[in-house]
Amino acid sequence: MTPKRCDVLVIGSGMGGLCAAALLSQAGYHTLVAERLPRIGGRCSTIEYKGFKCAAGAIGPEMGGLLEETFRQVGAEFDVRPAGPPSYLINGKICEVPPKGGFRKLFAAATSDEAELERVMGAISGALSWMEPSRTTSLREWLLQYTQNESILSIFQAMVSATTMLNASELPAREYFLFLKKLRGYRGFGFCPQGSIALPRALAAVIEKHGGAIWTRAPAVQIITNNRIARGAVIKKEGEEIEIHASAVISNCGPGRTVQLVGKQHIDQGYLKELNTDVRAVMLIAIQLATDKPLLDHNYLIVTGARRINALFQPTNVCPEIAPPGKHLLVAGAAPASTAPPLNARAELDLCFQDLRDLLPGFEEHAEVLLTGTFHGQWPAMHAWPGDDMSLKTPIVNLYNVGDGVKSPGMIALPAVAETARLVAEDIKMRLAPAA
Amino acid sequence: MISVDEDLCVGCAMCVPYCPEDAISCYGQAHINENCIDCLACLEYCPVEALKETVLEN
Ligand SMILES: Cc1cc2nc3c(=O)[nH]c(=O)nc-3n(C[C@H](O)[C@H](O)[C@H](O)COP(=O)(O)OP(=O)(O)OC[C@H]3O[C@@H](n4cnc5c(N)ncnc54)[C@H](O)[C@@H]3O)c2cc1C
Numbered sequence: 001m002t003p004k005r006c007d008v009l010v011i012g013s014g015m016g017g018l019c020a021a022a023l024l025s026q027a028g029y030h031t032l033v034a035e036r037l038p039r040i041g042g043r044c045s046t047i048e049y050k051g052f053k054c055a056a057g058a059i060g061p062e063m064g065g066l067l068e069e070t071f072r073q074v075g076a077e078f079d080v081r082p083a084g085p086p087s088y089l090i091n092g093k094i095c096e097v098p099p100k101g102g103f104r105k106l107f108a109a110a111t112s113d114e115a116e117l118e119r120v121m122g123a124i125s126g127a128l129s130w131m132e133p134s135r136t137t138s139l140r141e142w143l144l145q146y147t148q149n150e151s152i153l154s155i156f157q158a159m160v161s162a163t164t165m166l167n168a169s170e171l172p173a174r175e176y177f178l179f180l181k182k183l184r185g186y187r188g189f190g191f192c193p194q195g196s197i198a199l200p201r202a203l204a205a206v207i208e209k210h211g212g213a214i215w216t217r218a219p220a221v222q223i224i225t226n227n228r229i230a231r232g233a234v235i236k237k238e239g240e241e242i243e244i245h246a247s248a249v250i251s252n253c254g255p256g257r258t259v260q261l262v263g264k265q266h267i268d269q270g271y272l273k274e275l276n277t278d279v280r281a282v283m284l285i286a287i288q289l290a291t292d293k294p295l296l297d298h299n300y301l302i303v304t305g306a307r308r309i310n311a312l313f314q315p316t317n318v319c320p321e322i323a324p325p326g327k328h329l330l331v332a333g334a335a336p337a338s339t340a341p342p343l344n345a346r347a348e349l350d351l352c353f354q355d356l357r358d359l360l361p362g363f364e365e366h367a368e369v370l371l372t373g374t375f376h377g378q379w380p381a382m383h384a385w386p387g388d389d390m391s392l393k394t395p396i397v398n399l400y401n402v403g404d405g406v407k408s409p410g411m412i413a414l415p416a417v418a419e420t421a422r423l424v425a426e427d428i429k430m431r432l433a434p435a436a
Numbered sequence: 437m438i439s440v441d442e443d444l445c446v447g448c449a450m451c452v453p454y455c456p457e458d459a460i461s462c463y464g465q466a467h468i469n470e471n472c473i474d475c476l477a478c479l480e481y482c483p484v485e486a487l488k489e490t491v492l493e494n
């Protein structure tokens with residue numbers, strides 16, 4: 001088959017790939033997105049199951065940040081309804097968090113020792129207003145300098161594992177404070193009434209409106225390089241291998257897979273070493289339940305002090321469209337004890353289900369388990385731990401990575417992914433002109 | 437017949453809803469039970485290519 005040509009070839013239709021493709025096609029670049037799966041969105045998508053719009057990954061996109069800004073910029077509909085602020089479960093009691101002074105209120109629910117509270121508050125305000133702590137200490141180690149109070153420590157554990165998806169004993173303290181500054185602790189997010197797939201669909205519509213194309217069931221099997229310059233890729237479609245030539249190639253399939261598609265022999269040794277030693281996938285457990293009555297009074301509850309569950313979401317409170325009439329979808333999130341492989345999935349899941357029985361009165365009678373998912377390895381919560389990401393550029397000229405393996409410090413999940421797409425799109429606009 | 441490559445399967449359960457026969461259960465890894473009619477509908481939905489069609493030789 002004769003080679004085809006486009007300006008920009010995007011491998012993968014995750015939110016990283018689609019944000020980049022939407023920005024570039026709007027700027028006049030002829031863009032092709034090739035996706036391996038039959039469905040777009042990658043880990044921000046929706047699977048219809050038993051009448052529910054189940055989450056295939058992300059359930060709560062950030063509102064008011066870089067993701068929404070990207071949608072506004074390209075003219076894509078951002079169909080997200082605010083979830084409202086989180087509530088916390090601390091020592092068996094619900095604690096609501098005000099927009100300002102949240103930390104103080106949370107710690108006051110955990111300790112009556114005024115001096116201890118001031119010590120922790122002082123340390124936090126120093127880290128926020130003066131200097132972040134070192135990246136060599138974990139958040140837990142950093143906290144232990146100021147408090148030994150297990151209730152306070154478990155507030156942080158739940159808060160960071162529910163948002164950054166790493167345990168407090170794993171997350172570098174520096175990353176946590178950068179995250180608080182850049183993403184305000186991920187307080188402003190929402191749920192999609194049509195499921196998270198509404199977001200990739202809206203971007204796909206923009207790409208097609210500007211003359212771009214999105215192929216599904218179309219895996220890239222090789223990235224073509226010549227003298228360390230990217231020339232395009234081989235895409236498999238309907239049993240045929242099609243050579244696509246492009247001025248720039250954007251890979252959305254994670255930095256590890258990108259290297260495999262290029263072939264290790266073409267990649268700089270130092271880059272490979274970094275990839276092999278520094279980049280670890282973030283693990284996550286997500287359990288989706290169908291219930292015949294609301295088992296939770298809250299839209300979003302951060303659970304402290306449980307065995308594994310760190311957050312409960314009931315998106316149907318604000319988006320009843322997600323479930324059949326009269327039913328609710330409840331999603332429980334958990335971080336395994338250690339994000340270092342191997343994952344003892346069954347043992348971790350057993351602990352999650354023990355938690356669910358304790359946390360949700362009526363679990364046995366009113367809940368049906370829809371999907372029990374563990375996310376790690378090649379289909380993780382994020383391709384790299386916050387702070388350990390690879391660069392957007394690869395050692396191959398005009399080959400970029402986007403997505404959650406190339407985040408900038410302090411950024412996590414969807415807003416981080418949108419940022420990678422924006423930076424790559426800017427770089428391409430500066431360096432390469434679209435073909436007339 | 438269809439089989440799960442245990443070295444690849446991450447247990448994400450993304451394949452489960454696509455089975456018309458409720459033949460896939462997932463608890464840490466996917467497991468195919470005797471309801472499977474080999475329709476192959478699940479195959480292309482696995483994001484890590486852990487579902488494989490194995491050809492039995494006779
Ligand atoms: C269970 C779960 C819950 C989450 N919850 C949230 C949340 O509430 N809020 C939030 O902001 N984030 C959340 N996240 C994180 C968020 O989903 C991800 O960070 C984000 O979706 C990743 O986007 P991406 O573009 O980097 O990659 P992906 O979404 O993984 O996209 C990559 C795409 O590339 C395709 N691909 C791979 N190889 C090839 C190939 N060779 N050829 C063609 N295509 C290929 C894949 O099929 C995929 O579609 C969650 C993640 C998980 C797993």
Ligand code: SF4
Nearest residue numbers: 455472473475476478
């Ligand atoms: S082959 Fe068909 S019946 Fe068998 S597990 Fe897959 S989808 Fe289900």
Ligand code: SF4
Nearest residue numbers: 445446448449451482
């Ligand atoms: S989709 Fe693939 S990785 Fe996920 S549970 Fe099914 S077989 Fe395993």
